[in-house]
């Protein structure tokens with residue numbers, strides 16, 4: 001049985017501007033949950049709150065039933081949370097190997113090794129270990145960012161728009177990788193996305209977000225409903 005992620009009634013502010021309003025999301029164990037919404041509705045803010053990078057004013061965040069609202073980011077990683085940020089945040093001058101090693105920070109020295117899964121899922125990274133992160137394509141950088149998050153062997157993985165600006169063949173690879181993590185490793189996955197087809201193919205359940213609020217939750221097949229699609233088209 002996997003570990004779930006539970007977000008309950010989160011409010012988040014930037015100064016006086018409220019970016020999240022009472023947001024509740026359940027990411028079920030060993031399932032893929034997708035939060036969809038247009039630009040600027042608060043998707044990245046939600047993931048930054050879960051990762052502990054952005055403080056919340058109200059609400060609770062729990063992993064495997066353990067409350068981590070006041071837990072600093074490195075300790076959330078130790079509790080089993082992996083985070084793939086928006087824009088990938090690869091270090092361009094570090095090699096692929098060094099970029100993966102930056103994921104070691106929350107780990108004890110004996111745990112500091114790169115799991116084989118990273119290279120099974122993304123063989124291209126093995127071939128490019130000595131190349132600089134900045135020399136990789138956008139899609140390869142996204143694979144590297146996911147690989148770096150897997151270095152801590154997370155039980156729950158959160159991803160911020162993993163398909164953004166990436167070519168279709170690599171989007172497929174990333175989709176297959178997420179399915180493998182769910183089905184073979186029992187990982188709990190929460191992703192935020194704008195790419196509807198990717199979520200329909202991959203997700204077990206979806207949440208629709210608009211202006212900092214969750215408007216709808218249901219199975220991924222709800223993405224075929226016109227009234228749901230309307231919230232996602234510009």
Ligand SMILES: Nc1ncnc2c1ncn2[C@@H]1O[C@H](COP(=O)(O)OP(=O)(O)OP(=O)(O)O)[C@@H](O)[C@H]1O
Pocket residue numbers: 014017019037038039040041042043044045046086
């Ligand atoms: N650091 C910040 N300071 C002030 N306002 C911010 C900050 N980050 C985000 N916001 C605002 O909060 C709201 C939600 O932004 P957020 O980035 O979470 O949305 P998003 O759905 O992830 O959009 P995108 O897809 O563009 O990243 C927006 O109105 C944005 O302008």
